[in-house]
Amino acid sequence: TKSDADLINALGEDEVEPPPTNLRGITWIRTMNCLAGFSGRTLHFTENNHYHNWAYKLQLDDTVKAIVESNGRIYVATDGAPYLVEGESNCETAGCRKAIRMPESLPLVGGGFRSMVAVPSGAVYPSHSGLVYMSGNRAPAMLSATHYSDTDWQAMHPDTMRAAYHEGRLYA
Numbered sequence: 700t701k702s703d704a705d706l707i708n709a710l711g712e713d714e715v716e717p718p719p720t721n722l723r724g725i726t727w728i729r730t731m732n733c734l735a736g737f738s739g740r741t742l743h744f745t746e747n748n749h750y751h752n753w754a755y756k757l758q759l760d761d762t763v764k765a766i767v768e769s770n771g772r773i774y775v776a777t778d779g780a781p782y783l784v785e786g787e788s789n790c791e792t793a794g795c796r797k798a799i800r801m802p803e804s805l806p807l808v809g810g811g812f813r814s815m816v817a818v819p820s821g822a823v824y825p826s827h828s829g830l831v832y833m834s835g836n837r838a839p840a841m842l843s844a845t846h847y848s849d850t851d852w853q854a855m856h857p858d859t860m861r862a863a864y865h866e867g868r869l870y871a
Contacts, residue, residue: 733748779804780803782800809858816863
């Protein structure tokens with residue numbers, strides 16, 4: 700009882716891109732109701748409201764180690780420079796997101812994607828130089844620089860740190 704055109708449309712609606720087999724760090728992007736994850740140097744995004752369709756990719760210059768979302772922005776820690784990923788003002792899909800590479804190399808150290816934490820104004824993660832704080836498209840800042848010298852920071856073994864944010868306090 701259906702025409703060929705109706706059947707073609709039904710088949711096309713069911714085409715989806717599966718997630719890559721090595722996908723890690725799956726994160727819910729609240730502002731777009733999609734999921735994001737990473738594999739190697741690639742960020743992967745699902746279609747908005749369709750968590751099963753991993754239709755979008757964003758290639759970076761550095762290997763991704765962790766991602767978090769805060770206030771509609773995605774903060775990315777890598778083995779090199781951190782990134783900020785933002786959508787355009789009329790962004791309706793994850794495919795219109797753009798990555799901004801920060802100027803300084805501040806690699807994430809330690810426990811991988813669980814070491815980075817979202818805070819109300821951005822994101823924080825441990826590096827060899829200190830706790831890196833990212834907020835908007837400003838250059839990252841060192842939160843721990845006023846409290847610890849480089850020697851003291853290294854003595855605390857930043858590669859073993861996990862960060863957590865609870866009731867207005869940051870724990871490392």
